[in-house]
Amino acid sequence: MLNFPVPYPDELLYSTVARAGVHFGITSPKILLDEVFGDRNIVATVDLPTHLQAISEQYPKSLGLTAETLTYKHTLFPLYAPFVPEARRLKCLDQMTRRTKGAVHLALGVTASLVRQKQHFRICPECMDEQIARHGEHFWVRQWHAPGCAYCLAHEGLSSVRFEIRNSHRHSFIALAPTIACLPPRSNSPPYDKRIENGVNSLLALPPAPSPSLEQWSLFYKHLAYDAILTRKSKVIFDNLKEKVLASWSPQKLHELGIPISDSQTNWLRLSMRKHRKAFSYLQHIVILEALLGPNWSFEEVISQVRKQHAPKTTAPFFAPTTPSHVFQTKRREWLKLVKTMGTRMARLSGWGYLYTWLYRNDRSWLKEINQKHKKTTRSENRRVNWYERDKLLLEKLEAIQLAHIGIQDSPRRSATWYLTQAGCRNLSRKIEKLPLSAAFLENESEDIASYQIRRIEITLQAQSAVKLPYWKLLRLSGLSPQKMKRRTRQFLRDQGWPS
Structure with a gap:
């Protein structure tokens, strides 16, 4: 063009x-x-x-x-x-x-x-x-x-x-014209508060550059909260952070932006000071940075600082420098004795959870290795059912059903499911591996699809013995279709003189 x-x-x-x-x-x-x-x-x-x-x-x-x-x-x-x-x-x-x-x-x-x-x-x-x-x-x-x-x-x-913006004609590009009509204003924000606009302009002016990782953003906000005296040990005091943000931004403004602050454990402000598992909106970043850095900041400087963040290297196993080594040995012996006798889960549930927690925080690699070696299952065997007796009773029922249907030709296919349904034990199909006698009966006596098709053809031939049926009519009266016919059924028809 x-x-x-x-x-x-x-x-x-x-x-x-x-x-x-x-x-x-x-x-x-x-x-x-x-x-x-x-x-x-x-x-x-x-x-x-x-x-x-x-x-x-x-x-x-x-x-x-x-x-x-x-x-x-x-x-x-x-x-x-x-x-x-x-x-x-x-x-x-x-x-x-x-x-x-x-x-x-x-x-x-x-x-x-x-x-x-x-x-x-x-x-x-x-x-x-x-x-x-x-x-x-x-x-x-x-x-x-x-x-x-x-x-x-x-x-x-x-x-x-x-x-x-999302109009009815989604393929149409609308040009800005001087005669365009405006809608009445809706925002009740304080006039000329352009902190959001300044932050947006700072972002739009950035040149193409590699993005910091989520881990670097996490470390940056952790250090930012520490510098703003919002931490106790390694934890961010959420109430103090919330108070500082609300002192800079009104609840009405945050509601208009779609990012209100609440005391929920999943509120965006609380999550932003934890390990970043997802990206946050630029508006959320602007709100926090404006509250903690004041008015004189720019995204160019902030992102430059974020790129410099590096996680401290850790060694495993980790020993707290203030804890004597004999304390570790004592706690190791106690936990090793517990897991050998009752396993990890039962040891924690039997009142030794505090010992597990201490070792997890201070001697994690050793704890994981020992727990894996002495892992015990807590699943118990179900002995409420005598499967041998149930197997014998079910076999008797199945043999009685077979005997009762010997002379009955016009019946559904006598599959394994059909036998169990007649016996009122269809739900036992999921436990059939525990019933070897019944399973052997079903495997030997169940009627496959080809046998069932041949039985239906024989029933039709007996009912129409006085008439020589054409091939297509024989299939129709038998309820069969050429597409679903098994190979053994076709061979049976050929032996009877019908071309298949």
Whole structure:
């Protein structure tokens, strides 16, 4: 596509594609997708678009607008990239260059995040006037559409417009027009509190770089809480942390952001100070960093500090330096005597749990080795049932059922399940290994499918003995189909003079 528009600074790629449709007079969304991507199934995505390789190929290489450059300068990907592991960051970058059907939103945690995604496009009227004066046209700006942003950095509050981000025509790219209608404001936040917007702008300005690991984020917050005098020994005092955060952020503001603070054990604030097992939202990071570092911080400095975090090396087995060695030997002997006599689980349940806990904290490698050597099962054998007597009684029932049906030809297939059902013991099929006599009877006397098919044919032949039946009618009266007929059944029919 010749003369494809170059994105303006901080413009969404969604907006660039929409402007392309305006420049070339394309009113059909499908035709625009054909021209730009060569694919009519592209979904118009505002925050984390895909198929960026197709867009980067619209520009000459001299502009340097590669797929990675477009991702970091013209999408909301920088808001999530520093907080996910490096392998996932690279995978998402690769997925955004091609077709992935929403996988990027799942991988970055956007789909399951506590943070509410915006429903409507937003604008800053003053910025729109400046766009006309400087560029001669309007375009959608990234910072306007970052979840949590309520203000323009250069002007006042942002206004939502009537167009929904996820509109009914999901393939349509909507261009920003000067006549667009705004919705009434809903936010009751204190005016001009732009700490979220400053944090978002700091993230959007970051260049492509490797992401810190979740372990490094865990260590960083552990040290940050220690520096803020929020720890007792190695534990973070949650009440003090909560008080400090609420002194910086009002509960109303946190509720608007979708990240309220509660006393629950699974609340995000409590989990953020523990070992990070998942990535947290940039809004959660901004709230904590603003409360603990004050106003003069930036994500560039914070992420640089996070990358420097290294877990201390530990040696195993670990001995507490303040505990004499004879104490370890005494406790080892006590626990070894217990596990030899009753096993690990019973020793813990018999009032020796404190000894297990002490050894687990101070001598873990030795404890695991000893427990594995003296592992005992606690499962007892069920002796409530005399399986030998039950086997003899069941065999008598099965033989009686067989005798009662000797002269009966028209009956269902006499399988093992049929015999057990007639005996009223169908549930014993799961315990058949404990009933060897009955199992041998069922194996020898049960009717297989071929025998059952032959019996049905014999019943039909006896009922129609006066008439020579054609092959197809014989099968119909017998309730058989050629597709399900066994090889022995076919051989029986051939022996009887029917071609099969």
